Amino acid sequence: MAMPNKGDYLTTIAWENDGVKMIDQTKLPESLEYITCKNYMDIADAIKKLAIRGAPAIGVAAAMGLALCANNSTCNNKAKMMEELGLAYDILLKTRPTAINLKWGLDKVFEEAKKYDRVDDIKKNTILEAIKMSHDDITTNKLLGKFGSDLINDGEVVMTHCNAGALATVSYGTALGVIRSAMEAGKKISVIATETRPVMQGSRLTAFELVQDGIDVSLIPDTAVGYLMSNKMIDKVVVGADRILKSGHVFNKIGTYQVALLAKVHNIPFYVAAPLSTFDMDSNKEDIVIEERSADEVVKIGEKRIAPVGVRIFNPAFDVTSPELIAGIITEKGVIYPPYELNLRSLFKSDK
């Protein structure tokens, strides 16, 4: 179970021959293409342009980026190599501000590097650590998927927003991992995917990977969420997360907050599925930077301009969902229920 079963589901990212091979998600759904990153700057570019995205996936990508930096290094002593790794760490950390997994992945590899004195040992062990993280990600997703599966009943319709699937992780997915696990348990599940403007991760990625798996999926515009909920066409909502605070506040793709609020008003349970690496037990809500992305994401689709020249654009990439809107947070250690502050504190006290 620790090794990726490549036959089953898409593998988003993998270490391969001194490079990092990943699906170029900017090309989906038109074509399934791979790129190979040969150094950490390639990884930083891939994260910035969303060739790879999704909190767990960019955590592993950043970890592999740091391992690439070590592997490519010509430094002949530990001090110089740690300096070089520190530089790469900063550059990789700055690629995207909101998801915590980026820092988590970088810290893991950086701490591993610190343990060894010889340059060759640092190279070997940072690579091993990054590869292990990619395998652990799949194990984690299958575990949390199994816990989440118990929340979904046979025959239910599950809505998801953005992509928290195989393509947001190394494989299998978090929110879509819950759906896969429910299906593997023999339940018949239908999925409603929101398009997720502006980057269209719902249309391009979630619909793509569910169609590939033969899972029953319907795509709706983000404007139709209220319509479906008020017409009793949705039984549960499951989404991923980019950062979860100790208070239970969830930072996730723009639009998550309104989906959660609409679910609350319509009495539809709203769940968040995320590994423990997504939790930030130190920060407060006000500390977190919400990334604002380029106007081009809104004014253009491909090369086609869909908004007039001269219009101002506001394009925040994430929003915050309050704990009172969340029925449960599905992790690899089980489902966390309210009160989140209390229950998360006990979980992390016993676990970390």
Added chain:
Amino acid sequence: MAMPNKGDYLTTIAWENDGVKMIDQTKLPESLEYITCKNYMDIADAIKKLAIRGAPAIGVAAAMGLALCANNSTCNNKAKMMEELGLAYDILLKTRPTAINLKWGLDKVFEEAKKYDRVDDIKKNTILEAIKMSHDDITTNKLLGKFGSDLINDGEVVMTHCNAGALATVSYGTALGVIRSAMEAGKKISVIATETRPVMQGSRLTAFELVQDGIDVSLIPDTAVGYLMSNKMIDKVVVGADRILKSGHVFNKIGTYQVALLAKVHNIPFYVAAPLSTFDMDSNKEDIVIEERSADEVVKIGEKRIAPVGVRIFNPAFDVTSPELIAGIITEKGVIYPPYELNLRSLFKSDK
């Protein structure tokens, strides 16, 4: 005030030399092009493909379509001509099912035709009636704009969804008429326009006409509505309507319901601006057909495919907003407040 002031705002549709000239809204915002409809089938096609859209605009278009049918007719007696008009009536009525104004426009011209015995009088008077309706539409919008303007305070940020502007009417607009009127009254107003997936009337049309007018407008993805509301970036919401029932239920562009619900939860007043021709005092909510439109609107933008082959699409064009979410309905007779059933009954008793 009864005549369109062409210098001021875009004119969407006008009778011109035995034809009907209209802006081809499928070409916006890239280019401002006009098409001329020579017969009622051209009008029906223009409505179906959304070259012209917006409840008041398609009401006038259908009326002009029926007048074109009369004008082009070679029938030499009233009975035959009325039969031909009846056929055109049915074809025009079926172009789109949800907006009531289509039927209202057709009925006005058809009733006018009935009044005359001579074929030439029918031709002349149906054309005059259709032209009068186009002038009245502007008068109506300016009146309702003025009533609505009193609800908007200096310096406020007003959100609107879809396009209820000059382009949804003959000119000036309903929801955007309220904003124009507030600005003409010397108030400084900023507008937030939602993109309005899938057809993007917010990006393509609302942003376009407000940029043309030099009105301060920012465009946001439909997913960012909750974010802006929770961050206190919106003071009021004003939208148009395709059909308003005697109960106060408002049928409007998909996404309106969730904007209204989000506004309610965030204590932001949500107003609907619509002429009396948009009211349907006969039907119940269950009687109204919600048009479901082509999957292509969701899977493609221009020629670019944004969703995978094989995904199912659900694309309802309208939704229903309950009266309890609506702070007021702005009409040319003043603002109607709850209880809507009672207040609408008195209004229509005294008026129609």
